Amino acid sequence: MDATQPITAADGTPLKKKLAQAMFRSKLRAAGLVAPLLAFVLASFIFPILALMWQGVHNDTFARYMPNLTEELRVWDGVSEPTEEMYALLVADLKQNRADKTIGKVASRVNQELAGTRSLFTSTARKAKKLEPPYKEALIKTKKKWGQLEVWQAMKLTNQSLTPGYYATSLDAVYTVDSGFVMKEEKRQIYTKLFVRTLFISATVMLLCLLLGYPVAYLLATLPLKYSNLLMIMVLLPFWTSLLVRTTAWIAILQSQGVVNDLLVWIGVASDEGRFSLIYNMTGTIVAMTHILLPFMILPLYSVMKTIPPSYMRAARSLGATPTRAFIKVYMPQTVPGIGAGGLLVFILAIGYYITPALVGGQDGQLISNMIAYHMQKSLNWSLAAALGGILLGGVLVLYWAYDRIIGIDNMKLG
Amino acid sequence: MLDGSDPFVRFRNVQKSYDGETLVVKNLNLEIEAGEFVTMLGPSGSGKTTCLMMLAGFETATHGEIELGGSPINNIPPHKRGIGMVFQNYALFPHMTVAENLAFPLKVRKMTPAEVEEKVKRALDMVQMAAFGDRKPAQLSGGQQQRIALARALVFEPELVLMDEPLGALDKQLREHMQYEIKHIHENLGVTVVYVTHDQSEALTMSNRIAVFDDGVIQQLADPVTLYERPENSFVAQFIGENNTMPGVVESVAKGVASVKLDSGDTVKALAINTDGKGSRTSLSVRPERCVVSQKKTAGLSSLKGRLEELIYLGDHVRCRMNVAGNDEFIVKVPNTADHLGLEIGAETYVGWKTDDCRALDFKAG
Numbered sequence: 001m002d003a004t005q006p007i008t009a010a011d012g013t014p015l016k017k018k019l020a021q022a023m024f025r026s027k028l029r030a031a032g033l034v035a036p037l038l039a040f041v042l043a044s045f046i047f048p049i050l051a052l053m054w055q056g057v058h059n060d061t062f063a064r065y066m067p068n069l070t071e072e073l074r075v076w077d078g079v080s081e082p083t084e085e086m087y088a089l090l091v092a093d094l095k096q097n098r099a100d101k102t103i104g105k106v107a108s109r110v111n112q113e114l115a116g117t118r119s120l121f122t123s124t125a126r127k128a129k130k131l132e133p134p135y136k137e138a139l140i141k142t143k144k145k146w147g148q149l150e151v152w153q154a155m156k157l158t159n160q161s162l163t164p165g166y167y168a169t170s171l172d173a174v175y176t177v178d179s180g181f182v183m184k185e186e187k188r189q190i191y192t193k194l195f196v197r198t199l200f201i202s203a204t205v206m207l208l209c210l211l212l213g214y215p216v217a218y219l220l221a222t223l224p225l226k227y228s229n230l231l232m233i234m235v236l237l238p239f240w241t242s243l244l245v246r247t248t249a250w251i252a253i254l255q256s257q258g259v260v261n262d263l264l265v266w267i268g269v270a271s272d273e274g275r276f277s278l279i280y281n282m283t284g285t286i287v288a289m290t291h292i293l294l295p296f297m298i299l300p301l302y303s304v305m306k307t308i309p310p311s312y313m314r315a316a317r318s319l320g321a322t323p324t325r326a327f328i329k330v331y332m333p334q335t336v337p338g339i340g341a342g343g344l345l346v347f348i349l350a351i352g353y354y355i356t357p358a359l360v361g362g363q364d365g366q367l368i369s370n371m372i373a374y375h376m377q378k379s380l381n382w383s384l385a386a387a388l389g390g391i392l393l394g395g396v397l398v399l400y401w402a403y404d405r406i407i408g409i410d411n412m413k414l415g
Numbered sequence: 416m417l418d419g420s421d422p423f424v425r426f427r428n429v430q431k432s433y434d435g436e437t438l439v440v441k442n443l444n445l446e447i448e449a450g451e452f453v454t455m456l457g458p459s460g461s462g463k464t465t466c467l468m469m470l471a472g473f474e475t476a477t478h479g480e481i482e483l484g485g486s487p488i489n490n491i492p493p494h495k496r497g498i499g500m501v502f503q504n505y506a507l508f509p510h511m512t513v514a515e516n517l518a519f520p521l522k523v524r525k526m527t528p529a530e531v532e533e534k535v536k537r538a539l540d541m542v543q544m545a546a547f548g549d550r551k552p553a554q555l556s557g558g559q560q561q562r563i564a565l566a567r568a569l570v571f572e573p574e575l576v577l578m579d580e581p582l583g584a585l586d587k588q589l590r591e592h593m594q595y596e597i598k599h600i601h602e603n604l605g606v607t608v609v610y611v612t613h614d615q616s617e618a619l620t621m622s623n624r625i626a627v628f629d630d631g632v633i634q635q636l637a638d639p640v641t642l643y644e645r646p647e648n649s650f651v652a653q654f655i656g657e658n659n660t661m662p663g664v665v666e667s668v669a670k671g672v673a674s675v676k677l678d679s680g681d682t683v684k685a686l687a688i689n690t691d692g693k694g695s696r697t698s699l700s701v702r703p704e705r706c707v708v709s710q711k712k713t714a715g716l717s718s719l720k721g722r723l724e725e726l727i728y729l730g731d732h733v734r735c736r737m738n739v740a741g742n743d744e745f746i747v748k749v750p751n752t753a754d755h756l757g758l759e760i761g762a763e764t765y766v767g768w769k770t771d772d773c774r775a776l777d778f779k780a781g
């Protein structure tokens with residue numbers, strides 16, 4: 001048959017078209033069935049994420065509330081001396097801000113770019129009414145800072161609604177008018193360190209989960225039903241207790257007057273004064289998170305192991321392999337999809353973990369998510385939170401991509 | 416190790432229970448000579464796999480001893496027994512290629528790469544799969560996987576190979592083909608094979624001897640001809656081939672021939688094989704192809720009146736379902752010869768057989 005010639009149905013229409021016609025109705029019905037869910041997912045998941053991502057690069061507070069100055073700042077080159085005209089427009093805008101009670105927002109926004117400018121704006125706005133031309137001198141007289149180029153540069157940056165500034169901050173860099181991105185000095189870097197720590201803790205938790213979960217999953221898959229059911233209940237039990245209860249239980253166990261330390265003192269491993277600090281630090285975070293995420297490793301592993309018939313091991317043994325060798329060479333390779341799925345799941349959950357590190361992490365057990373929460377709730381710098389979240393999301397996507405490259409996403413088995 | 420007097424494999428008074436309540440294998444005694452092809456045949460749940468697993472070392476005998484080459488192996492772990500095994504689902508390692516699968520037992524034995532390659536190649540040639548070395552098992556058809564499983568069980572040259580229903584998943588034609596192939600390989604290599612199946616024609620085709628299992632007991636252990644021609648009890652007679660049974664009571668026994676009064680009232684003669692003597696209940700057993708249908712009583716045959724109930728034309732022969740001695744499932748196979756009489760449903764005829772073809776066996780209700 002000629003392969004280039006499209007196959008036609010009995011009435012002469014191309015088969016592809018015919019098939020599409022025949023499938024149209026059922027496709028329509030299928031679409032109707034998923035439509036509500038699709039709408040829900042769009043409204044509650046995709047849209048908020050997009051909005052958040054947008055917020056990470058876009059903030060028009062300054063441009064919106066400083067309508068007079070904004071045009072002038074845009075054309076200003078950022079290095080030459082600010083003109084009298086710019087000062088005049090600034091005063092006009094400040095007066096307006098004062099009247100509209102929007103000065104707080106503007107002050108916070110500029111303060112994000114240059115720390116210590118909040119009061120500069122609020123106090124000047126209070127006095128703006130009484131200022132007389134020439135405004136440049138008048139302003140510099142009220143606050144010396146108005147004469148600094150730095151302040152004006154910060155305003156020029158905040159005037160850009162579409163800004164890479166938050167992403168720069170998230171990566172411990174500063175975006176400047178004259179020299180682009182500049183890394184902060186080593187000891188003032190917080191976010192990169194936090195990202196690295198988050199990755200490190202997540203990887204550690206994932207490995208610990210794998211080490212602890214693998215034998216359990218193996219037992220679950222191979223024990224006779226009555227024992228494996230009991231074990232399964234024990235694995236699932238944590239799901240039935242509140243996350244907070246579990247986390248506080250770890251506090252009771254690990255604190256310096258807690259069960260573990262008491263035991264160690266009693267055995268004589270530690271002296272009464274030299275009790276170990278097992279909680280409110282990275283150890284606490286790792287221990288508690290490993291415990292909480294363990295089922296997410298065990299279940300995918302179990303579901304893969306369950307499908308491996310015992311005859312493989314038996315075949316390997318009958319071919320002369322010792323139990324250990326049979327396990328390593330024949331059994332383990334077949335559990336790779338489970339290891340991949342469990343590992344990815346635990347890692348991704350760990351990367352965004354929040355409550356547990358907040359409760360038991362102390363200073364050096366905090367993750368990037370705690371920082372995001374801080375910017376959402378305390379400092380109210382949502383754009384920075386969005387940028388941090390965006391980087392986290394990007395990281396997860398990269399991981400997904402790498403996983404797909406190395407193991408193949410369709411090899412993943414979640415249950 | 417092997418001194419002429421010892422059989423190669425020996426089960427001695429072996430019992431097995433999984434739950435401590437019921438015996439799955441009851442007092443098994445079985446001796447297998449080197450080079451033999453012995454089949455364990457029996458219905459589902461009769462304990463065949465269990466026996467095989469005990470021999471391979473994956474189950475421990477609850478009682479009794481299993482010997483291999485004259486020495487007990489009860490305490491030897493499976494990987495040291497050197498027994499090749501073919502599993503029902505083939506158990507080819509899915510993450511390895513065909514060649515890697517075959518190389519596995521050789522690498523475990525620390526052979527040099529050159530040796531491994533050579534043996535793998537030879538094994539693949541043996542099963543005519545030389546071109547498939549680089550494929551993964553999932554890319555093979557069932558029959559091809561079967562061959563690879565066979566090659567893998569043989570590649571490290573074990574003296575004993577166990578096969579647990581290796582052809583169970585294949586279609587009829589391929590199964591028959593593979594039966595011959597396995598048989599030829601057995602003949603060429605001279606390995607001892609213990610084969611498990613519940614397909615009796617497979618057992619008859621392939622084996623030197625067949626052990627018929629039922630309920631954890633070997634009912635009869637014999638070569639195929641003996642098993643078919645001279646079953647020792649009703650179970651074997653029923654299980655192997657087709658069989659007509661007629662219940663009755665032994666009236667007398669003389670020179671190995673019993674006179675049996677059937678429940679229908681007729682009295683016939685039969686070989687007294689497995690009866691408890693005069694007055695005991697018995698089941699007479701006659702093969703369908705040993706019966707003759709005729710208009711009149713034939714001299715020299717035991718003849719009973721019968722009525723033709725159903726005819727099934729099968730080409731080379733005609734299957735007649737008849738009502739004989741109150742049993743309306745009585746089957747007679749009439750060869751399709753030129754002079755065979757025009758049989759008609761409802762016809763009253765005689766059914767006859769030689770006394771030598773009729774065996775009086777233990778009585779089984781139902």
Ligand SMILES: Nc1ncnc2c1ncn2[C@@H]1O[C@H](COP(=O)(O)OP(=O)(O)OP(=O)(O)O)[C@@H](O)[C@H]1O
Nearest residue numbers: 433434439457458459460461462463464465466613
């Ligand atoms: N691991 C086990 N635990 C408990 N009982 C078992 C186990 N394996 C088999 N049995 C029981 O032992 C009996 C014999 O089983 P076995 O597998 O030996 O039968 P089989 O003859 O191989 O049957 P089939 O032809 O169906 O494979 C069955 O009643 C079965 O339920």
Ligand SMILES: [Mg+2]
Nearest residue numbers: 463464465579
């Ligand atoms: Mg079986």
